[in-house]
Amino acid sequence: MPHDHPHHDNHLDPMDARVRALETILTRKGLVDPAAIDVIVETYAHKVGPRNGAAVVARAWTDPAFADWLARDATAAVGSMGFTGRQGEHVQAVFNTPQTHNVVVCTLCSCYPWTLLGLPPVWYKSPAYRSRVVIEPRAVLAEFGLDLPPECQVRVWDSTAELRYLVVPLRPAGTEGWSAERLATLVTRDSMVGTGIAQAPQ
Amino acid sequence: MTRPDTPETPFDAPWQAQVFGLTVALSDGGLFTWDAWTRAFGARLAAGVGYWDAWVQALEGMLAQCGIAPPDEVTALANRWQDAAHATPHGVAIRLENAPG
Missing domain, CATH: 3.90.330.10 (Nitrile hydratase alpha /Thiocyanate hydrolase gamma)
Known part of the structure; x- marks a missing residue:
């Protein structure tokens, strides 16, 4: 693969990448709404x-x-x-x-x-x-x-x-x-x- | 003797919060019951997998089983996300569209 694109040293934790992949698939299929996920996380991380x-x-x-x-x-x-x-x-x-x-x-x-x-x-x-x-x-x-x-x-x-x-x-x-x-x-x-x-x- | 509660954040990394929210959202949406979720998750924990890795594995397993997210597709997309991260400067949100090729 030619390296003609800008390369940075950002690296995702492998689990982070898998979770992003799952979320992408589920969002594309209309099974989850990223905004709803944010609300759930905010609720349980900070409010309840x-x-x-x-x-x-x-x-x-x-x-x-x-x-x-x-x-x-x-x-x-x-x-x-x-x-x-x-x-x-x-x-x-x-x-x-x-x-x-x-x-x-x-x-x-x-x-x-x-x-x-x-x-x-x-x-x-x-x-x-x-x-x-x-x-x-x-x-x-x-x-x-x-x-x-x-x-x-x-x-x-x-x-x-x-x-x-x-x-x-x-x-x-x-x-x-x-x-x-x-x-x-x-x-x-x-x-x-x-x-x-x-x-x-x- | 009593001790004050130690303040604790429930998540050590953003992806843990994300997979937690994702799982709750899917259960809220009726894709699986929370009981079914705890059984899948408990089975991974019983196998000795660490807490959040077990969480991700259990969710992947459930989504693979019902054909929603075949493991190959998840791996390929995870690699695309990794490529996108490599192509994204620090301080900028990583977007899948930034993956080269």
Whole structure:
């Protein structure tokens, strides 16, 4: 091939080139709209995050009727706050108690309640977390800095495409009379996956 | 003990965001269910492939299986994109039309 064209040293990662190729084929066939892809990426990279889930948890802490609804039909309860899964998945809320700590994993891939927590963190997607938390949850939680009392049982929930879990952590002591908005600031992402607990008030 | 959430970007490279958006858009459009997607993706992960490489492989596999994007066509077009990158100066968006020949 004659090199009569300008040559630069731009080089695409091979995966980058393949993804561009897929997108080109699908766009040409009218199966995707590049603008729609941009909106999806923008939404999940920047707009949707754990603040949604924190609002749900804080409301459950302050509104017993909502907590009851969340326990019975979390999909409808979070839907009433505008958080609806785009893939038609159901949400189940699992409530921590002094006797039971809940932790969530997806052993198959990385199913996660996107609309409530955003996209999963790197550790949630790692083979180590996905395989180990089922076998030795206490050891994994200890690595997250969470040392549970021996009398506290650990329940592990395995997410699927159709059913995603939200952990409702215990409300921290010393927050009596707090508003839901203020309480939400104590609800961390990790506390809603079960690898942490809600923060204590400063 | 509690620790603050570590801020994290969900993607390490733009192509990861792109293939994520592409897959969600295809599922939104009804080409496959998210359940079917997770099974294909999970199978690649179970084979020990890294997270985002597994994602691309799974999507390629599904699109090849239904005849929408035959692997040869994907490879040929990926090469064209690479040619376009080589022919594009730094700081300029890479466009497929810039591939020489």
